[in-house]
Amino acid sequence: MTPTLQIFLIVSAALFSTGLLAALSRRHAIFILIGIEMMLAAANLNFIAFWRFGPPHQPPTGVMIALFSIAIAAAEAAVGLAMVIAVYRHYHTTNVDQLDQLRG
């Protein structure tokens, strides 16, 4: 079985759906962050796959964007974890169901 673009896209879609499911269903803030990271990984996989199966002899744009994206995801995870810690200190919980201060 030769690797084709469809296989990569299917894997990517599965990864994205799994991440989305995690972000929507878990109640712990850190698990939601993990779900978001999975969705980012799915996007990165798509970038690389489209570059790999695109026209030959192209500059490595997909890989470059993926690298930037990973760096940004690291920064985002740092900010997200810091916020989780701050929220925990304030509310003594990380259960997002209880964090409903912005209710209208």
Added chain:
Amino acid sequence: MNSWIVTHLWLVPAEPFAASLAILSVSNTRRKSAAALAVAGQIIALALSVVAFVSTLQTHGFRAVQNFTWFTFGDQTLRLGFVLDPLAAAMLVMITVVGLCIFVFSVGYMAEDKNFTRFFAYLSFFSGAMLGLVIANSLLLVFIFWELVGLASYLLIGFWIERPSAAAAAKKAFITTRIGDMGFFLGVLWLYDRAGTLLFYDNGRGCLEGAGLAMLGASATFVALLIFCGAVGKSGQFPLHVWLPDAMEGPTPVSALIHAATMVAAGVFLVARVYPLFSLGAISGVTSSLTVVVWIGVTTALMAALIAIAQADIKRILAYSTVSQLGLMMVSLGVGGVAAGIMHLLAHGFFKALLFLGAGSVIHGCHGEQDIRKMGGLRRFMPVTFMTYAVGMMALSGMPFFFCGGWTKEEILHATAHWPPSHVPYYLILVGVVLTALYMTRQIIYVFFGNPRVAAERAHESPRIMTMPLIVLAFGAILLSAVLTPAWPWLHGYLTGEPTYFDVARLIQPMLFVSLALVSAGVGVGFWIYRKAGTQDGGRPAEVDPLEYAQPALFRFLANKMWIDELYARTVISFSWMAARLSDWMDRYFWDGLVRGFGAIGQLFGIFTTSVDERGINAGVDETTAGARGLGRVMSTAHSGQIQTYLGAIAIGMLALLLLYAWLA
């Protein structure tokens, strides 16, 4: 020196004005400094006037003007200026000399008054305004100073403001002269409309010079008559003479300075100043405006002389005599004797100031009594006053030779005798001369001869500060005659610009004998009629005047001033009273009703708009806000605060967009 005084002529009136301001700014307890300031201002003005006078002697017909621009509007400029000519210079010297005497006299006369400083402030203010009036080279500037002297007159007549009669007299003077001034102002406007300038002399372009007069044409008569209205008011000519006798409510020095010597002469001065307007287009010296001047003057002169015979108040007699003499001056101007009129004005300034100050001295000596019937025999108690008063009386009566009034009156008779249209004014003036001698004799007899009556028993001579000005003025009245005689008519030549030469032969003229005979007749008849008037003894007032005994109805007619005040009360005043009542009624019921009607309309409209506002607009706004609030309440339920709900919504939205894309592609 010559040009300096021309360019700095404004300094003459500026001195008394400055003194007035300075006096007003010091405390009213500093009486000595107030008097010193006033007298000093007057002395400086006198010195400057003499300098101005001397500089006019250099050439015959000297005239120098100093004009300046007051302000500019558009391409029109309004220019004012000062003029120095023999007329102005002679007036300046007369006003400052007489004024100085009166200022010094006032220091003694007003010594007891609690408003001493205010008096001197007003007096200085008046002096400044009067000096400004005579040197003004613009009819507008004349008008400004004219109103300022009117104001000063008002303030000084009503000086003893706590007396209701003084307040009423001040108002009467102000309002009566205002009637004349309205005509004057209309004349000013008309003149400006026609001639385009109000400057008298402006290098040939002034309104009294050739080009300006040519532009006036036929309207000169009306302009002249309107200006004469102002002169009638100020100089107390019939029919606006009624204020002048009442003006005697003011302090006596005021009567002397303002209502005898200077301000009332302003009308005569004004007519002389704008004489070219009156004489424009004259046929052998007669124009219709000058004819009006003559008849007004004659009427005034004769009427006032008649009234003076029956008055009992020492100052009122002099007041009516002033009115009469001013009428005489007007006649002189009207018949063409401008120089004679002005000479009589100058001489009158001296001897009438002398008479009023003498009257002031008499009143002072009699402790405030003004009724001549209560005096008598004062010549023994007040010798200096008597001697100087006699000089004034002789000068006023027109006794020839040594008294200035005689020569000037003779000149006026001369001028009037040859008036082409009619000889009636001449004969009426002759009657006036007799009457003048008669009423002055009556006054002298009542006041100074006979036995002392009620008010004269404790009479005393006035202090030196009051008698000195009397002596100075008496000498002035005598010495002035030296430049008035027909043998050497220096003043006449000075005023007209004609050369003067000495000729004794002209001294003896028919008119001299006419004049001498008339005055002697007047004095003789006076002594004969009143020979017993002053001789009653026992200190009783001489209740019944000999004339009253002989002709009670006539005497009452004259004593009540020919009922002219009553006539005005019945006609002009009751008319304006009616008009005022009508206006009041109109205002109260008609206009007020109209205003109330409009108010009601406004109120109704207000009620309507209020209901529209409350029922329509307010309710609409309320509905809208309630709707917005309900919508907000519904919408806010979507905001659960659960971030996973939001995230789910975003995911569903993305999915929906994706499906839409797939379906469209």
